[in-house]
Amino acid sequence: MSTRSGPADGRFEPSLSAVMSERRRLINLAYRLLGSLADAEDVVQETYARWYAMPPDRQEAIDSPGAWLTTVASRICLDLxxxxxARRERYVGEWIPEPLPDGTEWVTGRSDAATADPADRVTLDESINMAFLVVLESMTPAERVxxxxxxxxxxxxTEVAEIVGRTPAACRQLASSARRRIRASQAPTTTTAQQANIVRNFKQAWEAKDINALIALLDPHATAIADGGGRVNTALRPIEGAEQIARYAVKIAGRAPNLTILERTVNGRPGLVAQLxxxxxxxxxxxxxxDRITRIWVVRNPEKLRPWTEGTRS
Structure with a gap:
């Protein structure tokens, strides 16, 4: 859980490299807890600020810097x-977790570098796909943590209890409740290859403005949710039904004839990226x-597209 270093006399001195090596794990933790890379970065920055605000003797007294950093970051996330x-109740339109690209597509959004620091990247696995993150949003803060x-x-x-401020038994119940929510939301497994093929067919039908082909790929009760954050024109409420989604997709394509649609990995699963x-x-x-699309999450809020906005590699 932690990285330690120390001189030959056995006196523990947390080195800069040992403490900073925790950064990627903290980013991964905070993103999963908050669903926002920007917020996760702020949490990690605040966590390190608190560490370096301590005098050296207090740092040396901490037996496990990694555990200390994790505890502080988790508690900041719990507060957030x-x-x-309350913040998302005031959000314009629907709020969707921030989408993440594949590691090879990750860009910083800053003008001084083309690619992001690997320590700022989030490891993509099943705990990061969009459906999983959306279910996490339905949990209480304590359940989620x-x-x-x-x-x-x-x-x-026991470790979770120290962070959350509850008993181990209570934390076990919280995790069990969260697990039930996850199981209840899970659809039958579709392989990555099947997903990629269906998403590719959706892309081709979208480019061709073929409403019937789009409808055939969508579950009759499919839902599409768009997040523009009030900064761009987008649907403010979920779009329900295959035909309604298909017509909306074709309408969008007609408004932007120069739109380029690319197949890309989004939060570890096949997705689409549109560029102008x-x-x-x-x-x-x-x-x-x-073999049908049941849900589509469309993120258009520019603030949530920072890892993508320098242009996606071909």
Whole structure:
């Protein structure tokens, strides 16, 4: 759980490299807890600020810097989750977790570098796909923190209890409740190859403005949710039904004849990216069941597209 270093006399001195080596794990943890890379980066920055604000003797007294950093970051996230619902109630339109590209596509959004620091990248696995993150949004802050720390990062319930401020038994119940939510939301498994093929067919039908082909790929009760954050024109409410989604997709394609649609990995699963003039303006994530698309999450809020906005590599 932690990295240590020390001189030959056995006196523990946390080195800069040992402390900073925790950065990527903290980014991974905070993104899963908050669903926002920008917020995750702020949490990690605040965590390190608190570490370096301590005098050296207090740092040396901490037996496990990694555990200390994790505890502080988790508690900051817990506080943020408590206020997030109020903030998102004021959010214009639907709120969707921030989409992440494949590691090879990750860009910084800064003018001084083309690619992001690997320490700032989030490891893409099943705990990061959009459907999973959306279910996490339905949990209480304590459920979310207990579940992510125990089930994803493998912390014991005793360790989770110290972070959350509850008993190990209570944390076990929180994680169990979260697990039930996850199981209830899970659709029958579709292989990555099947997903990629269906998303590719959706892309081709979208480019061809073929409403019937789009409808055939969508579950009759499919839902599409768009997030523009009030900064770009987008649907403010979910679009329900295959035909309604297909017609909306064709309408969007007709408004932007120069739109380039690319197949890309979005949060570890096949997705689509739309570009104008080489700049990513839309990222779409998909959920499937029985070879049909059941849910589409469309992110157009520019603030959530920072890792994509220097242009997606061909």
């Amino acid at each position: 989750l408590g206020s997030a619902r 207990a579940f992510i720390l125990h089930d994803v990062f493998r912390y014991s319930f 003039g080489g700049i990513t303006v839309t990222v779409a994530a998909f959920d499937l069941a029985a």
